Amino acid sequence: MxxxxxxxxxxxxxxxxxxxxxxxxxxxxxxxxxxxxxxxxxGRSRIIRLSYPDDFHTGLMRRAYELWDDLEIESGENLFVKCGGITFGPGGDTTLRNTISSLANASIPHELLDRDQCATRFPAIDIGPGSTAVYQQDSGFLRSxxxxxxxxxxxxxxxxxxxxxxxxxxxxxxxxxxxxxxxxxxxxxxxxxxxxxxxxxxxxxxxxxPVTTALRQVAYFAIRRNPENFAPGKLPVWITHSSDHYGFPADGEVTGIKIASHDAGMTYDPDQPDRPVMPEHLEALAEKATALFPDLSGDIVSSQSCLYTTTPxxxxxxxxxxxxxxxxxxxxxxxxxxxxxxxxxxxxxxxxxxxxxxxxxxxxxxxxxxxxxx
Ligand SMILES: Cc1cc2nc3c(=O)[nH]c(=O)nc-3n(C[C@H](O)[C@H](O)[C@H](O)COP(=O)(O)OP(=O)(O)OC[C@H]3O[C@@H](n4cnc5c(N)ncnc54)[C@H](O)[C@@H]3O)c2cc1C
Structure with a gap:
C-alpha cells in the first residue's frame, strides 16, 4: 500500500x-x-515507566517496552537508560495508592520506601517528611x-x-x-x-x-557537591504527586540534572516562530529543585521549551x-x-x-x- x-x-x-x-x-x-x-x-530525555495510576496505561506500557527493546536492538544504539524510577507523595495520596494497585494488579515488582529508606538508597533526593515513594526498577528515560x-x-x-x-x-x-x-x-x-x-x-x-497547545519549560540545574549521587541508578527518574514536578538523573551527555513541571504552562500557538523560556517558570523550578536536592546550587545551566498538546x-x-x-x-x-x-x-x-x-x-x-x- x-x-x-x-x-x-x-x-x-x-x-x-x-x-x-x-x-x-x-x-x-x-x-x-x-x-x-x-x-x-x-531533547535528551523523556521518562518511561510502567508505574501509572491505572491498569489501562500500565498494560499498554508493557507492549511499548517490548517495542522499545526491539528498536534498541535493531538500531544498535543505547536509546533507553533503565535507571529505575520513584513516584512519591504524601502517604495517603490517591494517585500514589492507585499506582501501587496497578503495579500489584499486573504483578510488576515494586518497593515502598519511606523518607529515610529513600535517603539511604538515593542520597541526592529528599522526598520530604511524611512522604512515601514507590520504586519500580524498569523505569528510566528514553533519549527522545x-x-x-x-x-x-x-x-x-x-x-x-x-x-x-x-x-x-x-x-x-x-x-x-x-x-x-x-x-x-x-x-x-x-x-x-x-x-x-x-x-x-x-x-x-x-x-x-478538542486539543489545546501549551508551552512547557525544562531546566538543567548545576550540581554543587556529591556528583556521584546524581548518576543514573544512584538517582532514579522521579515524579512527585505533591506538586507535579518530575526529573531525571545526570544523563551523561550534558552538565546538570533536568527538572520540569507537568503543571505550569502557557497556551501557545505552534505557528509562533520561537519557543521562549519564561523566567518566572524557571524561578519556580529553581525553588523546587533546591528543596528536593540539597546538593544542587539552584543555578540553571541550560533550559529548553517544548509544546504539550492536551485533550480534556x-x-x-x-x-x-x-x-x-x-x-x-x-x-x-x-x-x-x-x-x-x-x-x-x-x-x-x-x-x-x-x-x-x-x-x-x-x-x-x-x-x-x-x-x-x-
Ligand atoms: C517539556 C516536555 C516534557 C515531556 N516529558 C515527557 C516524558 O517525560 N515522558 C513522556 O512519555 N512524554 C513526555 N512528553 C510528551 C511527549 O514528548 C509528547 O507527547 C510526544 O513527543 C508527542 O509526539 P508527537 O509525535 O505527537 O508530536 P511531535 O513529535 O511534535 O511530532 C509532530 C510532527 O509533525 C510535524 N508537522 C506538523 N504539521 C505538519 C504539516 N502540516 N506538514 C508536515 N509536518 C507537520 C511537526 O513539525 C512535528 O515534527 C513531554 C513533552 C514536553 C513538551
Missing part, C-alpha cells in the same frame, strides 16, 4: 518505520528538518531526539522517503484514495496518517479536535477521521505520550494497512467527545 505519514516526530517516525519494514510504500512529510526543536519530541532519528534511519534503510521542509496544507479523501497537498504538488495515497502533534488542530481545523481527559487521540476512514489521526499526547509513541506507531501502521483497522483502544477514540458543532 502507498501510505503518507504527515509529521515525523515521535509517533510519525515510529509509524513510518513499521510501514517501511513491512514493505509498504511509505512517504513521510515533515514541515521542518527532522529532529527539530519546534514540536514535542526533541535520538529515538526519532533512529526510527527514521531504519525507515529510510527499508525504502521510506522522508520529505523535509514539506508542510502539508490539505488532506482529502476522495473516491477511495487520499490526496495530500503541499505547496509544490498533490499526491495520491491509499491511506494517510496524520501525526502532526501540536499542529493537528490547525491542520484539520474543520474537525474541531489527557487520553490520546488515535482514530479514523470522522467520515474519512482512510485518514488516521494521532495526537493529544497530553504531556505523557513519548513513551507510547512507538506503540502508537505500531497501531497506526496496523490501522493504515487494515491489518487491524480497529486497533485503537476505546479510551483513545474520538467517540468519547461530544460531536462538535461547526
Amino acid at each position: 502507498k501510505v503518507a505519514v504527515i509529521g515525523v516526530g515521535g509517533s510519525g517516525s515510529a509509524a513510518l518505520r513499521f510501514l517501511a519494514k513491512e514493505g509498504h510504500e511509505a512517504v513521510g512529510y515533515e514541515q521542518f528538518t527532522v529532529g527539530h526543536a519546534m514540536g514535542s519530541s526533541h 531526539t535520538r529515538c526519532v532519528l533512529a526510527q527514521l534511519g531504519i525507515a529510510r534503510q527499508h525504502g521510506a522517503e522522508v520529505r523535509e521542509h514539506s508542510p502539508v496544507f490539505a488532506i482529502e479523501e476522495k473516491n477511495g484514495k487520499v490526496l495530500v497537498s503541499t505547496a509544490s504538488k498533490t499526491e495520491v495515497f491509499d491511506t494517510a496518517i496524520v501525526t502532526a502533534g501540536p499542529w493537528i488542530g490547525k491542520l484539520l481545523a474543520p474537525l474541531h479536535l 481527559d489527557e487520553h490520546f487521540i488515535l482514530d479514523h477521521a470522522p467520515g474519512s476512514p482512510r485518514i488516521l489521526l494521532c495526537s493529544g499526547c497530553s504531556g505523557h505520550g513519548f513513551k507510547f509513541t512507538i506503540l502508537l506507531g505500531r497501531l497506526l501502521a496496523d490501522m493504515a494497512t487494515r491489518t487491524k483497522a480497529d486497533a485503537s483502544p476505546t479510551p483513545w477514540r474520538l467517540a468519547r467527545f461530544p460531536v462538535p458543532r461547526s
Whole structure:
C-alpha cells in the first residue's frame, strides 16, 4: 500500500518505520528538518515507566517496552537508560495508592520506601517528611531526539522517503484514495496518517479536535557537591504527586540534572516562530529543585521549551477521521505520550494497512467527545 505519514516526530517516525519494514510504500512529510526543536519530541530525555495510576496505561506500557527493546536492538544504539524510577507523595495520596494497585494488579515488582529508606538508597533526593515513594526498577528515560532519528534511519534503510521542509496544507479523501497537498504538488495515497502533534488542530481545523497547545519549560540545574549521587541508578527518574514536578538523573551527555513541571504552562500557538523560556517558570523550578536536592546550587545551566498538546481527559487521540476512514489521526499526547509513541506507531501502521483497522483502544477514540458543532 502507498501510505503518507504527515509529521515525523515521535509517533510519525515510529509509524513510518513499521510501514517501511513491512514493505509498504511509505512517504513521510515533515514541515521542518527532522529532529527539530519546534514540536514535542526533541531533547535528551523523556521518562518511561510502567508505574501509572491505572491498569489501562500500565498494560499498554508493557507492549511499548517490548517495542522499545526491539528498536534498541535493531538500531544498535543505547536509546533507553533503565535507571529505575520513584513516584512519591504524601502517604495517603490517591494517585500514589492507585499506582501501587496497578503495579500489584499486573504483578510488576515494586518497593515502598519511606523518607529515610529513600535517603539511604538515593542520597541526592529528599522526598520530604511524611512522604512515601514507590520504586519500580524498569523505569528510566528514553533519549527522545535520538529515538526519532533512529526510527527514521531504519525507515529510510527499508525504502521510506522522508520529505523535509514539506508542510502539508490539505488532506482529502476522495473516491477511495487520499490526496495530500503541499505547496509544490498533490499526491495520491491509499491511506494517510496524520501525526502532526501540536499542529493537528490547525491542520484539520474543520474537525474541531478538542486539543489545546501549551508551552512547557525544562531546566538543567548545576550540581554543587556529591556528583556521584546524581548518576543514573544512584538517582532514579522521579515524579512527585505533591506538586507535579518530575526529573531525571545526570544523563551523561550534558552538565546538570533536568527538572520540569507537568503543571505550569502557557497556551501557545505552534505557528509562533520561537519557543521562549519564561523566567518566572524557571524561578519556580529553581525553588523546587533546591528543596528536593540539597546538593544542587539552584543555578540553571541550560533550559529548553517544548509544546504539550492536551485533550480534556489527557487520553490520546488515535482514530479514523470522522467520515474519512482512510485518514488516521494521532495526537493529544497530553504531556505523557513519548513513551507510547512507538506503540502508537505500531497501531497506526496496523490501522493504515487494515491489518487491524480497529486497533485503537476505546479510551483513545474520538467517540468519547461530544460531536462538535461547526
Ligand atoms: C517539556 C516536555 C516534557 C515531556 N516529558 C515527557 C516524558 O517525560 N515522558 C513522556 O512519555 N512524554 C513526555 N512528553 C510528551 C511527549 O514528548 C509528547 O507527547 C510526544 O513527543 C508527542 O509526539 P508527537 O509525535 O505527537 O508530536 P511531535 O513529535 O511534535 O511530532 C509532530 C510532527 O509533525 C510535524 N508537522 C506538523 N504539521 C505538519 C504539516 N502540516 N506538514 C508536515 N509536518 C507537520 C511537526 O513539525 C512535528 O515534527 C513531554 C513533552 C514536553 C513538551
